[in-house]
Structures are given as structure tokens and as C-alpha cells.
Amino acid sequence: MTTTLATYRTPRLGPLGTAAATVIVAAVVLAAIGPALTSADPNASDFAHAYGAPEPGHALGYDGQGRDLLARLLTGARTSLLGPLWVVALSMAVGTVVAIAAAWLGGWLDSVVSAVLEVMFAFPGVLLAMLVAAVFGPGLTSAVLALAVAYVPYIARLVRSAALAERRKPYVQALEVQGAGAVAICVRHLVPNLMPLITAQATLFFGYAMVDLAIVSFFGLGVQPPDADWGVMVASGQSGVLQGYPAESLLAGGSIVLLVVAFNVLGERLSDGRRAPRPGWFPRRGGVS
Amino acid sequence: MAAYLARRAIMLAATLVVSSFVVFAGLSVAPGNPLATLAGGRSLPPDSVRVLVERYHLDEPFLVQYAMWLGNAVRGDLGVSIVLRQDVSDLIASRAGTTIALVLYAALIVLVAGVAFGLLAALRPGIVDSLVVISTAVVVAIPPFVAAIVLIGVFAVGLRWLPALGNGSGLWDGIRHLTLPAFALAASATASVARVTRTSVREQLDREHVQTAISRGIPYAAVVRRHALRNSAVPISTLAGMTVASMIALAAVVERAFGLNGLGAYLVSAVLSKDFAVVQGISLVLVASFVLVNTLVDVGAAALDPRIKLGRRS
Numbered sequence: 001m002t003t004t005l006a007t008y009r010t011p012r013l014g015p016l017g018t019a020a021a022t023v024i025v026a027a028v029v030l031a032a033i034g035p036a037l038t039s040a041d042p043n044a045s046d047f048a049h050a051y052g053a054p055e056p057g058h059a060l061g062y063d064g065q066g067r068d069l070l071a072r073l074l075t076g077a078r079t080s081l082l083g084p085l086w087v088v089a090l091s092m093a094v095g096t097v098v099a100i101a102a103a104w105l106g107g108w109l110d111s112v113v114s115a116v117l118e119v120m121f122a123f124p125g126v127l128l129a130m131l132v133a134a135v136f137g138p139g140l141t142s143a144v145l146a147l148a149v150a151y152v153p154y155i156a157r158l159v160r161s162a163a164l165a166e167r168r169k170p171y172v173q174a175l176e177v178q179g180a181g182a183v184a185i186c187v188r189h190l191v192p193n194l195m196p197l198i199t200a201q202a203t204l205f206f207g208y209a210m211v212d213l214a215i216v217s218f219f220g221l222g223v224q225p226p227d228a229d230w231g232v233m234v235a236s237g238q239s240g241v242l243q244g245y246p247a248e249s250l251l252a253g254g255s256i257v258l259l260v261v262a263f264n265v266l267g268e269r270l271s272d273g274r275r276a277p278r279p280g281w282f283p284r285r286g287g288v289s
Numbered sequence: 290m291a292a293y294l295a296r297r298a299i300m301l302a303a304t305l306v307v308s309s310f311v312v313f314a315g316l317s318v319a320p321g322n323p324l325a326t327l328a329g330g331r332s333l334p335p336d337s338v339r340v341l342v343e344r345y346h347l348d349e350p351f352l353v354q355y356a357m358w359l360g361n362a363v364r365g366d367l368g369v370s371i372v373l374r375q376d377v378s379d380l381i382a383s384r385a386g387t388t389i390a391l392v393l394y395a396a397l398i399v400l401v402a403g404v405a406f407g408l409l410a411a412l413r414p415g416i417v418d419s420l421v422v423i424s425t426a427v428v429v430a431i432p433p434f435v436a437a438i439v440l441i442g443v444f445a446v447g448l449r450w451l452p453a454l455g456n457g458s459g460l461w462d463g464i465r466h467l468t469l470p471a472f473a474l475a476a477s478a479t480a481s482v483a484r485v486t487r488t489s490v491r492e493q494l495d496r497e498h499v500q501t502a503i504s505r506g507i508p509y510a511a512v513v514r515r516h517a518l519r520n521s522a523v524p525i526s527t528l529a530g531m532t533v534a535s536m537i538a539l540a541a542v543v544e545r546a547f548g549l550n551g552l553g554a555y556l557v558s559a560v561l562s563k564d565f566a567v568v569q570g571i572s573l574v575l576v577a578s579f580v581l582v583n584t585l586v587d588v589g590a591a592a593l594d595p596r597i598k599l600g601r602r603s
Contacts, residue, residue, distance in 0.1 A: 124538035253435035
């Protein structure tokens, strides 16, 4: 524990960071209690109300199929937050384990891992998600798995170089001399010390995953209608935009942008400059060298 | 430089081989047999089945199938679309122009507007700088499909300046139809290039050689052009190049939003209609271009800044 305290101070969030954290907490709370806030059924359509204006009991009005927009926005918040959570959890877990194993064992394993990661950078996440949707059929699960795989190299490279630096530090060598096992050192000391870095990346990547999942759902390859999801709503609201009723697309798109900005700001505050590049956008560069 | 180029060429070839293998392997990973996957669940007449078996060498072992497929792909034969009964290569060729034009148009916007706004912010501290910094911070977070919706709502539906959907016909009409999509694709990237340009030029202006040049009485515009901007060329062009690479995959989003007949939109509709040969063909082309552009960007950066090839990589 002492080593953790020595190297890690709680980062100051500042006013912007606090605002970002507030937005995220508010979104999570709204997603959790959302359906209790409105009595409307998110999937009940009533074509008499298509593109209907807000009225009592339906605070945001209706979409093109006469479904309650507030109910859909709140239900959509669940999938739109849970999807990225899975992507981040999976890619962080796999990326960290692979990276620490490669950094600790070194030798041919490290070379193989580095080579595999290098090749994995060739696939933009969204493209891999489309390929996986073609192979296993569209759906949120396919999209989540594909994006998790596509994000692994970005996490793994950053964690690997951080773990390499950590491994050379005296406390690790002292533990080795004392006869502590490799797994024990990694689990009890290395991972806790890398945790701030990993948390910061997880926060940043949550925003990226949110955009990429929304893109896949926008294509119709992620969350399947009639289930509510912000990406699906942007797509299904597009015909409304053309007819002069942009509410559905703008509300869903605005929610995505707001949360992505919040995750970005918070992640940047937590990361003190060390960040992996945006997957599928800026490959191979960045990170700690 | 030769050794560096050779290393990059080997890496490029290895990446292309492995990624083409991943694209091909989808066929045999898919649930059900490859024939059913290629047919997309449709029942085919016997002679169509025979054509598919022959074309994909389905009676051969897996690795032979892959080798044959890759050999054909290199020679420009990407199989046959089960939906349209046409060669995938022809279908790709007829749509590639739209995507290439879209990406180039967007790249032009990214470079011109990104560098212009970045320079403006770097050279005019105060209110102009703050405006650019704040607006780019917002725009950088707007994903292309949201940008597309907003642009359609404002400029096509609200102001009626530009068309919202379709490719258009003829050069001028085509450019008009590509304008909103290009801006939607370029928005976020323009903001990030502007930010990098601003930071980098600011940094250069504070350097000693620039201060010396200014104190020697060399006109400020010449100093900015010859020293500050030229030394910022590496980070700017690297970021811009990688942005172009990312647009190859992201073009699908705006093509879909604006109903453009490009490669990305066709890939999405091929996935939805289970036209597996088309999915493979387009994925291969897109991944190859993505990897190729990224390699060119790296090599270009090494040519601009010889320190890079001496191994700054981790």
C-alpha cells in the first residue's frame, strides 16, 4: 500500500472536471431511475401523435412514429451507457493482462505481443464491427465484442510501456529479492500502481466507445429497433429532420455529444497528459514511449 | 533512409497479409458452412452453387482457398455479389470515385480551415484566440453523424442552400452534393488540426531561433512562414494524414446520412443484405487503404524530420 501512496496523488478535478463528473453522474442516475420519471411506454406508438409537440405528461413531445421522446431518451440512456461500459471493461481487462504479461516476461512473448498489437492497429473499430456484424449478424453483442477487440492494442501498448517503466523501479526489484512471486507482485503492487493510468484511459475510452457504438447503431448494425438507443434515435430521427422536426435526432445526438465531452474532459483531468490515441482515428502514434 | 523504408515496407506487407487473412477468415468463422454464408441464407439454384464453389475453391482446404482468394484479389478479382450477380470489383470501382472525392474534399477542408484557424489563434492572442479555442473544443467532440444531422437541418432544410441527399449529376452539381457531407466528415478533424497548429506554432514562436530572426528585423510574416510554420509542418501534416486515414472508415457514416452512393454506404447495405462477397471486398479495400495511408504518413514524417527514423518509437 505504501508504494501506492508514494506515487499517486488524487488529481484535482478543477471546476471543468467537476462539471464533467456531475454530468456523468446525472446521466447514470437518470438512466437508472429514468423509466420511473415518466409513465409513457417508450415503445408504444400512436401515429395520431407523430412529431407531436410537447404536452403535459409528454415533456419532449413525440417522434415520427408517435412514441414518447422523453421515455425513449431515458430508456436509450441505459443501452447507450451499458454498451460502452462493456467495451471499456473488456478491452481494459484484456489489454492490461496482455500488457503486463508481455512487460513482465519479456523475451519472445513480448516480441510476439508487440507484433500482434501492431497488426491489430490496422483495423479501425467501426470497420471491424461491420465485419463482425456480417459474420455473426447485427446486434449490440457483436458490436461490443468487435470494438473491445479493436481497442485492446491501444490500451495494451500504453500499459505495457508504463509497466516496463514500473518494473525497473527499486521497489519491484526489492520485492523480487525478498522472494515475492511474480503474480503476487503484479497483482498486489504493479496493477494498483498502474490503476490511475488505467482509470484515466478507461474514462477517455468510454467516450470513444460511446461514439463508435452510436455509429454502429446508426448504421442499423448495433442496437436493433424498436429498442431505444441514442444512435438508433439519431438515425430514425433523420427523416424528421428532413421534414422540419429535428427534435428526436437533436436530443439523442446532443446527449451523445454532451456525455462524450464530459468523459473527455474528466479523462483528460485524470490522465495528466498520458493518453492513448483515439482508436481508429489516430493509429500507432502517441502513448508513453 | 533505405533501411527505414525497407523496414516499413516489410511491416506494411505483413500487416496487409494478416488483415486480408482476418477478412477472409470471417467466411469460415461464420455459423453454418461457407456456401450458406456466401449465399446469405438464400437458396440458390445448382448452377449458382457450382459457380460459387468454383470461384471460391470451396472444395479445397482452407489455406488453399485463402491463397487463391488473395491471389485473385491482388489481380483485381474480388468475387461475385450474390445480390446483384455482378463482379465485386466492378461494383467497387463504380462507387470508389464518390468516396475518394468525399475524402479528398474533406481533407482539403481539414488542411485549409484547420491550419488557417490554428494560425489565426496562434498569431492573435486575446479574444480571437479564445474564440477559436472554445469553438474547437466543442466541435472536436461532435461525431460525424451528429454533424451531418445538424448540417442537413440548418443548410439543407432551414436555409435551402445545399441539397441534403444524393450524388447529383455533372461536376458542379456533384460538388454541391458533396459539400455538406465533406464538412460533416471534416468538422471534428478540422478542430483538432486547428488546435495542434495553434499549440505548435505558439511553441515555435517562443523558440530562440525565431526570436533571433525577429530581432534581426526580418519581416514578421516571413518569420512565421519560414520558421514557425515550417517547423510545425511535421505534427500538422502527421495529424492531417492520419485524419485522412480515419476518414476512409468514417466516410461510411456521412455517405449513409446523406444517401451518397459510396463504398462505405455500400458496405453497410451489403452487411444488412448479407452479401458476404461484397463485405469482404470492400473491407479489404478499406483496410488496405487505411494501412497504406498510415504508412505513407509515417514515411512522410520521417522524410520531413530525419530524427523520426532514428527510432523514437517505443
